[in-house]
Amino acid sequence: MLRIREDLVAAMVAHARRDHPDEACGILAGPEGSDEPQRVIEMLNAARSPTYYEFDATEWNAVYREMTGKDEEPVVIYHSHTATEPYPSRTDIARAGEYAQLLPSPHYVLIGTSDPDQHVLRSYRIVDGAVTEEPVEVV
């Protein structure tokens, strides 16, 4: 289960809406090992694409260094799907597997923005290629 503050949800959704129709991506950072997201870090989508996202490598290095300096880690990695269902794509699953070789697997939050009036937000764990949706408790 992902427990998340309402303002963090609002910030992710606002970011996804702003970058629509390109995919938006970012991090919710929290204290290492806490599983508690505390702040939003909007990342550039270096791909600037409606079907793909990629953290800008240089920005990611700087952000990661700042997080580790504060004993934080990425608790959530989020991105938007702007034309399709907010369910992890084959590419999402493959990249999640490679991420998990190096850093602890985060919650993957996907935000669907295909409907201009109603977003859809879902959270998943992706372990060994298996996707499991999990409940989101907004507090």
Place this chain on the structure above:
Amino acid sequence: MAVTVSIPTILRTHTGGEKQVPAEGSTLAEVIDNLEANHGGLKARLVKEGSLHRFVNVYVNDEDVRFAGGLDAAVADGDNVTILPAVAGG
């Protein structure tokens, strides 16, 4: 050339839990070979068939080595080497 390598969380099983370890070398390839000599198993997580894994980012200080020669990237005394996963999806 002595450099400091920041080890990502999951790979710390190879470094006895150390977040940062020293290594020697004048290129990234030499640094990785030196890491492997002291912390066996690391090289295979970073290098495949003579190149960096496609979805592993390595930085020398602030620079992504992909734009600095990859494994041939030069390192200098006191440099910081950081290893991170690329973050991407569709």
